[in-house]
Amino acid sequence: MVHHLYQDSVECINSTSAFINISSVEVGQHLYWQLGNYQVHGQVFIVTWLVVFALLSVAFVGTRNLNRIPENYQNFMEYILEFLQDIAKNQIGEHEYRAWVPYISTIFLFILGSNWAGALVPWKLIQLPEGELAAPTNDINTTVALALLTSLAYFYAGLRKNGLGYFSRYIEPTPVLLPINILEDFTKPLSLSFRLFGNVLADELVVSVFTLLVPILIPLPVMILGLFASSIQALIFSTLSAAYIGEAIEGHGEHE
Numbered sequence: 580m581v582h583h584l585y586q587d588s589v590e591c592i593n594s595t596s597a598f599i600n601i602s603s604v605e606v607g608q609h610l611y612w613q614l615g616n617y618q619v620h621g622q623v624f625i626v627t628w629l630v631v632f633a634l635l636s637v638a639f640v641g642t643r644n645l646n647r648i649p650e651n652y653q654n655f656m657e658y659i660l661e662f663l664q665d666i667a668k669n670q671i672g673e674h675e676y677r678a679w680v681p682y683i684s685t686i687f688l689f690i691l692g693s694n695w696a697g698a699l700v701p702w703k704l705i706q707l708p709e710g711e712l713a714a715p716t717n718d719i720n721t722t723v724a725l726a727l728l729t730s731l732a733y734f735y736a737g738l739r740k741n742g743l744g745y746f747s748r749y750i751e752p753t754p755v756l757l758p759i760n761i762l763e764d765f766t767k768p769l770s771l772s773f774r775l776f777g778n779v780l781a782d783e784l785v786v787s788v789f790t791l792l793v794p795i796l797i798p799l800p801v802m803i804l805g806l807f808a809s810s811i812q813a814l815i816f817s818t819l820s821a822a823y824i825g826e827a828i829e830g831h832g833e834h835e
Contacts, residue, residue: 611709620718627715630692663687666814670821675740675828679821682732686725687817690716694779694809698786698802714779716812722776726768729820737827745827767823771816778812 612621641656649657663684667676697714705712715721737745749760782805789801 620720622712623715623718623721626696626712627693627721630689630696630715633696634688634692660684663817666818667821670818671825671828675825676821679732679736679824683817683821686729686820687813690725690775690816691810691813693721694813695806697779697783698805698809713783716775716779717783719772719776722772723768725775725816726772729771729823730764730768732820733823733827736824740828771819775812775816778808782808 611618612624638656641652645653664676664680666687667680667683670676671679693715697717703711737748749757751760786801786805
């Protein structure tokens with residue numbers, strides 16, 4: 580009996596140590612920066628700052644000399660603005676969309692710039708002490724932060740438009756649906772963040788594998804397809820964000 584108890588104790592200790600080892604495993608390597616008591620992924624901040632700088636530079640150059648009759652680059656910038664205004668107008672509505680154009684535009688352009696930066700720039704050629712540079716949207720922390728921003732935005736839009744009456748949507752059309760309606764507010768940011776993260780990560784992995792197997796010419800069609808998929812992901816994220824804001828402004832009952 581003592582022998583059996585000893586064996587059970589050994590198995591329990593081994594299982595516990597195995598669980599501790601599994602829980603300490605990290606996916607990938609990161610360049611950590613220490614900010615106070617917190618550690619942040621340095622490589623994400625580096626590429627994020629570069630993307631923001633590139634977007635600001637394009638915006639500055641495109642709006643530096645505006646003419647009443649647009650030409651060349653100004654035409655392109657105005658086309659982008661009209662495209663983003665259409666996204667907001669179609670999802671939020673004719674009367675309320677203007678206030679949300681800056682947010683929807685920022686979300687779309689940042690995700691598009693981040694995705695394209697990961698697809699076009701050969702970051703792997705830049706050596707870091709730890710980890711490697713990649714698209715900011717390749718990090719789950721970035722996509723979750725963007726999704727939470729959208730959640731805060733549609734809560735703010737609903738409360739600003741409908742006051743505390745906004746929360747009545749949780750018991751419409753019947754109080755029985757209260758748990759489901761509450762759960763919906765948790766699933767929205769989850770679906771937004773994991774959809775974007777999963778697609779960007781999968782695209783970079785596919786390109787990396789093809790580059791290792793056949794480094795010449797063959798990866799190019801995959802990279803072009805990745806650029807298209809990256810653009811679609813930016814469009815989906817910004818369109819869904821606008822749709823959630825529009826739903827919150829209209830109210831649950833009117834939206835149905």
